[in-house]
Amino acid sequence: MICYLASMAAASDPPAAGSLLEVALAEARTGLAEGGVPIGAAVFDREGSLVSAGHNLCLQEDDILLHAETVAIRRSGRLSVYGDKVLVTTLVPCWYCSGLIRYLGFGRVVVGDSTSFPSPTLGWLRESGVRVDELDDAECTALLQRYIEEHPDVWYGDPGVATALLDDASAENGG
Numbered sequence: 001m002i003c004y005l006a007s008m009a010a011a012s013d014p015p016a017a018g019s020l021l022e023v024a025l026a027e028a029r030t031g032l033a034e035g036g037v038p039i040g041a042a043v044f045d046r047e048g049s050l051v052s053a054g055h056n057l058c059l060q061e062d063d064i065l066l067h068a069e070t071v072a073i074r075r076s077g078r079l080s081v082y083g084d085k086v087l088v089t090t091l092v093p094c095w096y097c098s099g100l101i102r103y104l105g106f107g108r109v110v111v112g113d114s115t116s117f118p119s120p121t122l123g124w125l126r127e128s129g130v131r132v133d134e135l136d137d138a139e140c141t142a143l144l145q146r147y148i149e150e151h152p153d154v155w156y157g158d159p160g161v162a163t164a165l166l167d168d169a170s171a172e173n174g175g
């Protein structure tokens with residue numbers, strides 16, 4: 001009986017965020033090797049088993065909507081429930097991806113780098129009851145920062161980034 005209770009407790013512990021991030025980070029590195037923007041994401045179930053993974057394909061596919069999160073989520077197939085799933089991403093999700101996270105009802109989001117992209121979405125997700133873990137992972141930040149330094153035209157030429165920077169500037173100026 002003790003063993004049974006112990007295994008029940010272990011099963012209800014959320015999977016360690018750091019190990020989940022490794023999968024998303026590997027996706028980001030794959031994207032970079034393909035000549036793309038190094039952002040990766042993965043979907044896990046509540047026990048920490050991998051459901052799907054993907055990376056940003058905007059450049060590779062010439063498609064502005066193929067963010068890492070949306071690619072990973074599309075590859076999860078057509079699940080009936082997302083509330084028990086964990087979305088892991090190397091970069092703080094934009095409004096487009098955050099809308100999808102809320103739309104599908106993800107229960108938990110794990111973010112590697114919360115600072116390289118000015119996005120106020122994490123507060124919005126938390127308000128809606130999503131558990132958000134910010135890992136401040138140095139490797140995620142270094143990978144993307146190096147890319148931005150080497151490819152400022154790609155990064156700042158993205159309309160989503162440009163809009164986020166404008167929103168951020170107007171928020172800092174008091175609206």
Ligand SMILES: [Zn+2]
Binds near residue numbers: 067093094096
């Ligand atoms: Zn996005």
